[in-house]
Amino acid sequence: MGDSNQDRYDGSTESIDREICALIQKRKQLSNEQTASPTPEKLNEWAHTYELEKEMLNALFSTIESEGDFKPIVKPKGYLGTVPLSLFHEENEIIYSLTAIQSYKNASVLFFQVASNPQKQNLQEPMRTFELTIKGTTSYVTQLTGGSGGDAMFNHRFVISPAIKEDVTISVRERFGEGECVTPFEWKVDKQALIMNK
Structure with a gap:
């Protein structure tokens, strides 16, 4: 069985990864935890500026918006x-x-x-x-x-x-x-x- 991405993680990007997590938390606080995606125009602009794929950015922000989907399902009681x-x-x-x-x-x-x-x-x-x-x-x-x-x-x-x-x-x-x-x-x-x- 081949190595997973986690097995290959050597910590060289850990400081950046921590910063990404901190920025996601800051984004939640600034938005009062209300979901909002950048416009397609913004995604196009950032994809060009940072040499990234627009669909990847769209998936990234969609995942950030959907944090509630990853939390344990609340079972209504009473x-x-x-x-x-x-x-x-x-x-x-x-x-x-x-x-x-x-x-x-x-x-x-x-x-x-x-x-x-x-x-x-x-x-x-x-x-x-x-x-x-x-x-x-x-x-x-x-x-x-x-x-x-x-x-x-x-x-x-x-x-x-x-x-x-x-x-x-x-x-x-x-x-x-x-x-x-x-x-x-x-x-x-x-x-x-x-x-x-x-």
């Missing part, structure tokens, strides 16, 4: 109830909606649906992925934990931790294949619409 939601956004004959939220003691679970005209759009060509971000005074981790659907409708399940207990802005970004995120939109939601009334 079910409190389910609240129906009626939050919609329509664009290019596609309807995006938040249909319900389940409240738990340690997390919230949001159900997100995408529906299109099956005669005009196939939601699987190209394959679409969605990033959901919760903005408030608390730092939230959002994890996609399930999904299903077909050509004209998709349903997604997101676990949010900790549980939402304040007014928040829920942002959605859509990605086509490996390309940059497009179709950003958001909902400003009052906590009373998200929390079970006792």
Whole structure:
């Protein structure tokens, strides 16, 4: 069996590698841990300036944005109830909606649906992925934990931790294949619409 890249690591770049980690942490702090990718124009510019491949840079920033995907999946515990939601956004004959939220003691679970005209759009060509971000005074981790659907409708399940207990802005970004995120939109939601009334 051949040596892995880790086996060949001799420490000659350790100081630079540490600096890369420190810069990623600083980036998170400056952005208030909200995801945001450089524009394609910026990626082109930096790829040319630093003699790097644009797709590699795009993959790098996409990975940085997706830190929550690498964290252990939070298992919701202490079910409190389910609240129906009626939050919609329509664009290019596609309807995006938040249909319900389940409240738990340690997390919230949001159900997100995408529906299109099956005669005009196939939601699987190209394959679409969605990033959901919760903005408030608390730092939230959002994890996609399930999904299903077909050509004209998709349903997604997101676990949010900790549980939402304040007014928040829920942002959605859509990605086509490996390309940059497009179709950003958001909902400003009052906590009373998200929390079970006792």
